[in-house]
Amino acid sequence: MSDPLAHFPQLTLRIADKLHDRLKASAQANHQSLEAEVIARLEGSFTTQPQESLAEGHQALLDKLHRLEDLAEEASHSADA
Structure with missing residues (x-):
């Protein structure tokens, strides 16, 4: 069985520990993975006025x-x- 996410490009990103901690806390509060939190925030930055x-x-x-x-x-x- 192939990985359904295999066709998505990967991104390696270096961020400050403090920002990483804030993202992790927000992801936990939103009951989602860190990856989902980052994606939601990035997508939101393109849709907000x-x-x-x-x-x-x-x-x-x-x-x-x-x-x-x-x-x-x-x-x-x-x-x-």
Whole structure:
């Protein structure tokens, strides 16, 4: 029987002991292997938005919220008149 993972390239990586310990602890907390933890973190780094894009999106949402509040207040005043 052949190894189902044999077609995946291997990567040898040297990292500081402290980072290795943090990865191991995180893998244990997430109930997965160290390899799975590293892969999940690497894949996540390609799918998350850059911090600037998040900040811009956050500001756009706040602007819309303030506009909705203004419209609600205007509607409330119109209903009272």
